[in-house]
Structures are given as structure tokens and as C-alpha cells.
Amino acid sequence: MNSSFYNGVSGIKTQQFAMDVQANNIANANTNGYKYSSPEISSLFSTALTGAYASYSNDKGLGAQSQTTALNLGQGILENTDSPFDLAIQGDGWFGIKGQNTAKTYYTRAGSFSLDGQGSLVNADGYYLMATSGNNMTPTTLDDATLAKFGTYYKSTSTTPVTPYAITPMDDVPLGSVGGQTKITLPDILYYPPVATSKVSYGANLDPKVVTDAVVVPLNAADYTATVTPTASGKASLSGTINNTTALQNPKEGDAVTITFTDVNGKTQKISTKLDASLNWSISNADVGTLDTTSDLTASVLVTSTQEVANTEHFTTGIIAPDGTKDIIDMTFTKQVPQGSSGSTWDASIKILSYLEDYVVENYDSTKTYDTSIYNVDTVKGTVTKIYDPTLYYVDTTTKKVYDIVDTQTGVLTFGGAGQLLSNSVPALNNGGTSLELNLGTVGKYDGLISSTTIKKANVVTANGSMEGFLTGYAMDGNGNIVAEFSNGKSSAIAKVAVYHFQNDQGLLQDSATLFEASANSGKPIFYTDKNGESFLGSTIFSNKLEGSNINMATALTELIIVQKAFDASSKSITTSDELLQNAINMKK
Structure with a gap:
């Protein structure tokens, strides 16, 4: 009992x-x-x-x-929050956290984290969140003008020195080993250095339609006698052909021929005639009495004929220079004439232009003395403009801007009768020390430049490179990466939050309502690995959410x-x- x-x-x-x-x-x-x-x-x-x-x-x-x-x-219910560092694990696994003065790692599913005064991610008790660092942020030196672009001006004499950091972009941070996890510190001043453009792809249509116009062609010297002896009565006779003048494409009877006589004093007189049915021309006893006929006259001959003229296509697109400034690729394509019966051939002239200064037209001031080696003075128009060496500078009078010519390359492009690219000899360009590959299309295809009168193609351009960027904030992506976001639209992973797993989660020792530590019964923490031995999270981490x-x-x-x-x-x-x-x-x- x-x-x-x-x-x-x-x-x-x-x-x-x-x-x-x-x-x-x-x-x-x-x-x-x-x-x-x-x-x-x-x-x-x-x-x-x-x-x-x-x-x-x-x-x-x-x-x-x-x-x-x-x-x-x-699994607890995932509740939405406003903080990007409110994290929730969907699936099994634990966040790892460490105290400031202890080597012991604790494990929790409570994912409410924030930045402390040093920029480290901590929970409400001050425990650091463990993650794999991308090791892609390094201290750098920025001038005052660049620092000012962050929105706050920092002086070197500040009582709280600020260390700027530069980032090397990464898409994803590989999860390291269990023992390689560390606390993550997110700096306030994080700079995305400019990345020079090294690849540009351009697509457009070079219209090969045949365009005709009146063209003035100088005759080859082999087609006439360049020195004429006038008669005593001041008459001159001259005849010739067009057999050696290959620039004349389709000469015909009636095309105008202009002969210019020049005497020893440099005085000139023009006399006109026409091609006959045999495409020959001549003048007989033409009056040249206005000239000094005591000496031989020098003759030059021009033929005006209607024929095909060169088509020109001009395109520009922006690129990024190594110093982060916006430069321009200026592309001019000129069709070779006469065009063949099938396809077309185009000469390419490609320039990289960097803005130098505005093009200024000054009013002429008679009280000033102008250095004519520097300025072009037009007293009739009353203007003064600076002289620029065309081999070094490009002057755009339309936009009134002057550009340094960083590099110039030429080449030839040929196209088939259907408009497809057949060949391209344009070499790589020099973008201020960075080699720039200009992709104008794949040979035999229509993915870049084409030359067709029937195919319609919009101008399409893609280019790499980026301008400098200034930190705008931090976020999380779907792969567990802590991501820095920048003013240039770029982003970069800087760390990956670790998710720890155990052979026996039931064996964890509970230190508080949400805090656990490993024991002999739980086994040591592990990371999941794939067949190649690479670690991966094994669960999904959501940001802006907390697990209830x-x-x-x-x-x-x-x-x-x-x-x-x-x-x-x-x-x-x-x-x-x-x-x-x-x-x-x-x-x-």
C-alpha cells in the first residue's frame, strides 16, 4: 500500500x-x-x-x-518584415552566431539581425552572424570630390576617420568550410570602381541602294597633253580621251568637259566642251587671249558625269573609359563604288572620342592680336575659332563639342547579295589602354551589321563596362548572399550567410528559448556538399521575413x-x- x-x-x-x-x-x-x-x-x-x-x-x-x-x-510560419536583414530559413538548418569574447558558436532559427556601430551584422543580444566572406572589399584611397559624391563630406582631420573600401564585383560567394565562417562587417563607404568597356556589339543595316548624282571627275594625265603652246594669235587647241580615267563609271555622249588653262602668272581661264559619240573630246583654236600666251599654258581637265556616288552611314554609341568617363565610339561606313552586281563593300573608319571641351566661336575683336597658328580669324564673317589638328581632335560643329581622338582604326566589310556579312577586317581598338573588341557580326549571318535594301533592322548595341558607383544600400539575394547595391545600377555579392546542419538536431543543447549549442549527441556542425565536394546551403534563406x-x-x-x-x-x-x-x-x- x-x-x-x-x-x-x-x-x-x-x-x-x-x-x-x-x-x-x-x-x-x-x-x-x-x-x-x-x-x-x-x-x-x-x-x-x-x-x-x-x-x-x-x-x-x-x-x-x-x-x-x-x-x-x-517549420514555423514566415512573417513579412521591412528589414532586409530579417532572415528566415525554409527547411532544416540553423544560423550560426558568436559572442564578442567567445570562440563558441551558437545556433538559432531566430533571424532578426541588424548592423551595430561597427557595421557588423548582430542579433538583439550582440551576437555576430556567421558567414563566408567574399574577401572582395579592400581599403582604398578616394579624393575629396569622389568622397563628396557619397552624400557626406569626410575630412582627413575628422575625429572619426573613415576608411573607404573598393569592391571587386562577384555574382556569388562560394560557401566555405564550417571552420572558415566569420563575422561580416559592411562598410558605409563602399566604392564600385569604373570598368572600362572591352566588348561592344553593334547591329544595323548599311543601306546599299544605288544613289546617282552629278560627279566631277578629274581626267587622268595620260588622257590629254598637260602642256599647250598657244598660237601667235592667242588661240589654243587640245583634245583627249577618257580611256585611262577609271573613276568615270558610265561616261556618255554629252557629258560636260571643262578645260582650265593656267598661264605662268597663275591666271586661269576655263573653256567647256562635251564628250562626243566616241567618248572623245576636243577644242580647236579656242580664244585664250585673257592669258599670257607668250609662254606655254598648263591644262587640267574635268568631266562632269551622272554616276553612282558613295553611300555613307554614321553611327555612334557610348562606352566607358578606364577612368570612368563616358566616351564615344564613332563609326563611319562608306560604300565603295561602283557597287558590284551582287553584294556590297564598305570602308569603315572607327574612332574612339573623348570629350575635351566645347567648341567656341568668338566674335572678332579688332583691338586684339590673334596668334594665327592657334586661331582661325575670319574678318569678313567677324569670327574667331580655335584651330584643332584633325589627326588629334574631332570637332563636332553640330553639337559644338571638341573631342580627343583616343584611337582610330580602319577596315573593310563585305556583304553578300542577301545582305549577310561575308568579311570584316576592322581590328581591335585601344580604349585608353584597354583592348576593345568591336563585334560587327558573325560571318555568314545577320546578327550584326547587314547590307540590304529589303531587310529592316533596328540599330542594336550591347556593351560591357560600367561607370563608377557609390553604395546605396545592402540587401540579400535568393542564394543567401549579402549584396551591396550601387548608384550605377550594379550590385555585388560580398558574403554568404551560412546554414549549419547536424546529424541529430534533437541532440542540441538548449541554452535559451532560441539559442542552442552542439553536443556529443547532436554531432559536430556540417555543411552539405555536392558530388564535387563544394559546399551548399541545403535550404532557402529568405530576407525581409522572420520565422515565427x-x-x-x-x-x-x-x-x-x-x-x-x-x-x-x-x-x-x-x-x-x-x-x-x-x-x-x-x-x-
Whole structure:
């Protein structure tokens, strides 16, 4: 009978243990990252009533005891927040955090992090978030003008010195080893250096339609006699052909021929005639009395004929120079004439232009003395303009800007009858020390420049390179990377948040409501690896979200009722045993 007392006492103790566990669960219903525990109770021990070989159960229980608590690792609800460093893991795994003065790593599902005064990611208790560093931020030196672009001017005499950092862009930070994780510090002054353009692809249509116009062509010297001796009466005769003048494409009867005579004094006189049916020309006893005829005259001959003229296409596109400034690729394509029966050939002249200064037209001031080696002075128009060497500078009078010619390259492009590119001899350009590949299309295809009168193609350009950028903020991407975002539209990963896994998550030791540490029972933390031995997260990290507690209040309250009833029943067994014992004592009276 005494054993029933102890059974009741053990029942009260174990149900009190269960009550404590359930009450703790309910108390943490709104604790982010909390995982509820289930109390586990076992029999204390039992005794055998008969021999061990009985064919039926013959044990008598001697109470219960608190055995352990089982951690429920079910996924909590993901709740939206406004902070990019509110993180939530979907799937198994744990964030790793470390205190400031301890080497021990703790593990948690509570992902509310923020930046401390040093720019490190910490939780509310000041524990650092563990991550793999990209090691792509290095201290740099920036001038005052560049620092001012960050929005705040920092002086070198500031009581709180600011160290600017420059970033080397990365798309993704590979997750390192478990032992290679460290705290992450995010600087305020992070600079994205300019990246010079090294590749440009351009697509457009070079219209090969045949265009005709009146063209003045000088005759080859082999087609006439260049020196003429006038007669005593001041007459001159001259005849010739066009047989050696290949620049004349389709000469015909009636094309105008202009002969210019020049005397020893430099005075000139023009006389006109026409090509005859045999495409010959001549003048006989033409009056040149206005000239000095005491000496021989020098003749030059021009033919005016209607023929095909060269088409010209001009394109420009922006590029980035090594110093981050915006430069221009200036492309001029001139069709060779006459055009063949099938396809076309174009001469290319490609320049890289860098803005130098505005083109200024000054009013002429008669009181000033102008250096004519520097300025072009037009007293008739009353203007003064600076002289620029055309081999070094390009003057755009339309936009009134002057450019340095950084590099000039020429080449020839040929196209087939269907407009496809057949060949391209334009070499790489020099973009201020960076080799720049200009891709004008694939030979045999239509992906770049074409030359067709029937195919319509819009101008399309792609180019790499980027201007300098200034940090605008930090964020997280879908791969667990902490990402720096910049004013030039670029972004770069700088670290990857680690997700730790264990062979037995149930074996973790609980230090607080959401803080755990590894034990011999849980095993050491591990990272998942692929077949190549590369580590990966194994779960998804969401930013701007927090994982809520996984407690089900309906279940917890139901369990609480069951525990309460079991506690009442255990206490009742004690009072009942007391009554039985009292009756036994009264039997003696």
C-alpha cells in the first residue's frame, strides 16, 4: 500500500514537469524562431510478482519519472518584415552566431539581425552572424570630390576617420568550410570602381541602294597633253580621251568637259566642251587671249558625269573609359563604288572620342592680336575659332563639342547579295589602354551589321563596362548572399550567410528559448556538399521575413488540460491511499 503513495507522488512530480514544459511553450508562442518541446515521461521501475518464466505479464509498476523533452523542429510560419536583414530559413538548418569574447558558436532559427556601430551584422543580444566572406572589399584611397559624391563630406582631420573600401564585383560567394565562417562587417563607404568597356556589339543595316548624282571627275594625265603652246594669235587647241580615267563609271555622249588653262602668272581661264559619240573630246583654236600666251599654258581637265556616288552611314554609341568617363565610339561606313552586281563593300573608319571641351566661336575683336597658328580669324564673317589638328581632335560643329581622338582604326566589310556579312577586317581598338573588341557580326549571318535594301533592322548595341558607383544600400539575394547595391545600377555579392546542419538536431543543447549549442549527441556542425565536394546551403534563406514560433496553441492548450487532469488524478491516488491505510489502522481498534 505504501507504493501507491510513491506512485502518486511520482505522478505529481512528472505532471508538474509536463506542466512546466507546456507553460514554457505557451509563453513563447510569439517568440521568433522558437521550437516547442514535448515532455516525455517513462516508468520508474517495476517488480515481478511471479517467476520470470510466466506466460503472462506479471509486473507491478512503481511510479513514473521525467525522462526528457523532445524538440519539435517543424517549420514555423514566415512573417513579412521591412528589414532586409530579417532572415528566415525554409527547411532544416540553423544560423550560426558568436559572442564578442567567445570562440563558441551558437545556433538559432531566430533571424532578426541588424548592423551595430561597427557595421557588423548582430542579433538583439550582440551576437555576430556567421558567414563566408567574399574577401572582395579592400581599403582604398578616394579624393575629396569622389568622397563628396557619397552624400557626406569626410575630412582627413575628422575625429572619426573613415576608411573607404573598393569592391571587386562577384555574382556569388562560394560557401566555405564550417571552420572558415566569420563575422561580416559592411562598410558605409563602399566604392564600385569604373570598368572600362572591352566588348561592344553593334547591329544595323548599311543601306546599299544605288544613289546617282552629278560627279566631277578629274581626267587622268595620260588622257590629254598637260602642256599647250598657244598660237601667235592667242588661240589654243587640245583634245583627249577618257580611256585611262577609271573613276568615270558610265561616261556618255554629252557629258560636260571643262578645260582650265593656267598661264605662268597663275591666271586661269576655263573653256567647256562635251564628250562626243566616241567618248572623245576636243577644242580647236579656242580664244585664250585673257592669258599670257607668250609662254606655254598648263591644262587640267574635268568631266562632269551622272554616276553612282558613295553611300555613307554614321553611327555612334557610348562606352566607358578606364577612368570612368563616358566616351564615344564613332563609326563611319562608306560604300565603295561602283557597287558590284551582287553584294556590297564598305570602308569603315572607327574612332574612339573623348570629350575635351566645347567648341567656341568668338566674335572678332579688332583691338586684339590673334596668334594665327592657334586661331582661325575670319574678318569678313567677324569670327574667331580655335584651330584643332584633325589627326588629334574631332570637332563636332553640330553639337559644338571638341573631342580627343583616343584611337582610330580602319577596315573593310563585305556583304553578300542577301545582305549577310561575308568579311570584316576592322581590328581591335585601344580604349585608353584597354583592348576593345568591336563585334560587327558573325560571318555568314545577320546578327550584326547587314547590307540590304529589303531587310529592316533596328540599330542594336550591347556593351560591357560600367561607370563608377557609390553604395546605396545592402540587401540579400535568393542564394543567401549579402549584396551591396550601387548608384550605377550594379550590385555585388560580398558574403554568404551560412546554414549549419547536424546529424541529430534533437541532440542540441538548449541554452535559451532560441539559442542552442552542439553536443556529443547532436554531432559536430556540417555543411552539405555536392558530388564535387563544394559546399551548399541545403535550404532557402529568405530576407525581409522572420520565422515565427511553431507552437500550435490549440494543441498546447489541449495538452495543458490533459496534464492538469493527470495531476489531479495523481493527487487523488495519494488521498485514496491515505484513506485505505487509515481503514487498515482502524481495524486494530
